[in-house]
Amino acid sequence: MGRLFGTDGVRGLANGRLTAELALDLSVSAAHVLGERGTFAGHRPVAVVGTDTRVSGEFLSAAVVAGLTSAGVDVLILGDLPTPGVAYLTGALGADLGVMLSASHNPMPDNGIKFLARGGVKLDDAIEDAIEKRMQEPWERPIGGDVGRIRRHPTAIEEYAAHLVGTVSHDLSGLRVVLDCANGAASVVGPKALRDAGAEVIAIAAEPDGLNINDGCGSTHLDGLQRAVVEHGADVGFALDGDADRCLAVDARGEVVDGDQILAVLALALRERGELHADTVVATVMSNLGFVQAMRGAGIGVLQTKVGDRYVLEAMKTLGHTLGGEQSGHVIMSRHATTGDGVLTALQVLDRMAATSASIDELAGVMNRLPQVLLNVPGVDKSRADDDFVVAAAVAEAEAELGDSGRVLLRQSGTEPLVRVMVEASSHAQAASIAARLADVVRAQLAL
Incomplete structure (x- = not known):
């Protein structure tokens, strides 16, 4: 059997490869490893747990919570919330550990477990390896008052939405937006954040039933969004994926604006505000050559990493860069988030549109996307x-x-x-x- 952790947590067919037993064992081991590394030093540990809208998230999150509390960790249940929302609240609430149950853009039968360290950052490979190695080992179980307690955190959506809206500098009134929520974790908070920032929002694929996440909708199925933008005469449309850590756009004519183009728009905005560290953006080797050429023509450097948002994140963290992303729509703005955030990306693009009075296709026209x-x-x-x-x-x-x-x-x-x-x-x-x-x-x- 290969390494259990992949590039984005542990992922697989729910109740197939990814069982309740595995979820429980992983959570116990994570509590032990992080505790022994000093993460919980001097206080009773607290974890936050969030889910996307997959039906399997119900039994898997129950197993994760059981594992954590049996290891003496108190748990705050966030409910359905995007991965970046769980990451944000891990930091904002001072939690020692964050856990997200999601398989992102994968089909509904899959699910995954992502662990986040204090501050809402992804675990490094060494910690993941240690968690995997320690699974199912004998351990002394806490009893009585030493077991963890479980509480719900009912204001998670409001707190995360307020954080997102706080990143916007301009009133978005007058902008009509179609938001495809992929019947996923942002089905409530996505439309709320955009409306709270002033935009008129038409939400589609925002009625999750546990079975319809990513089903013919979201960032991997843009046809519905393209039709809806044209039908509603919207200025722009955005498509999220199941856990809302990525975002793609559609202009008023129904033409796709991909992650490279979004990254180019935001790079110019940040550079103009003096917020683009070292006048450099981090991308991957799969970024379109047109993006690289456009950035260099604008005097912006491009640092390219291996494919995968974790490699973009590592480069940003190591070198202090403030913007990075992938063609697939993972956009990371380190001043506001520790991971890719689809709703944040949509808000920042809308903010740029409001600031410049330009359409998304005019802004994206800064780069010529090569075939x-x-x-x-x-x-x-x-x-x-x-x-x-x-x-x-x-x-x-x-x-x-x-x-x-x-x-x-x-x-x-x-x-x-x-x-x-x-x-x-x-x-x-x-x-x-x-x-x-x-x-x-x-x-x-x-x-x-």
Whole structure:
């Protein structure tokens, strides 16, 4: 069996790989590891626990709460709340530990457990490894008054919404917005925060029933949002995912504005306000070349990391950068959040629209998004992808053909025996042709 923790907590089929027993064991072990590392030193520990709207969150959160309280940790139950909301309240309430039950944009049958340390930050790999190693070990159980207590925190939505609205500098009155809540964790707090900031909000996919999260809606299914924006004559639309840690946008014509474009808009806004640390934005190697070119043309540096918001977060934390994100819509603004926050992102884009009296498509026009083709090549020995001479020669030939007008990226999958071939070019036809040619080379040279 491989490592239990993935790039974003422990995730899998609820009641399949991810059982109540596993959730309980993980929570007990997390309490022990964090306690022994001094997190709980000198006081009775407190944890906050939040969920998205999946029906499996009911039994999994019960198991997490049972594990924590059996280990002597008091628990505040937040209810359905976005992952960034749980992170915010972990810090705001002075909790020692935060736990979020969510599988983000995954289909409803999946679920996940994300642990957050004091301050609402993700655990590092060493702590996750220690939690995994300590599971199911013998331990001395507290009894009597030493067991943890359980309380509900009924004002979680109001407190988190107030925090979000407090980041906005301009009145959003006059802006009509469609918000696709993915029938997920932001179904209440998302529309509330935007309305409290002054916007007129048409909420769609905001009636969760435990079964319909991410079902044909949200940031991975933009068709409904595109139609709704045009039908309602809205200025802009935003799509969240199940736990609302990512956000994509749609302009008044129904055209998609992706995470790179959103990042470009916010980078310019922060630089204008003197809030973009070192005039640099953090992105991943999958960011569109058009984004990189636009930022450099504006005098803004781009630091690129491996794919995954945790790598963006690590770079931001280490170097002090204030803005980072991914093409998928994870946008991290470290002055206001410790993780990607979809509702915060929507509010900051609206704030920029109000400040400039410009439409989202005018703002996003700062960058020219190059056509991008991504092909997965399965059934290959991915470990040889960086060392094969023929593959390297084919990549070099493609890069010479593209020159400064495009780029090539070969990336090994972290979980499957496949290599991802990504090509950007000035036309989709050229990108598709070069990607297909490289995929054939990878398939022939690295076949298992």
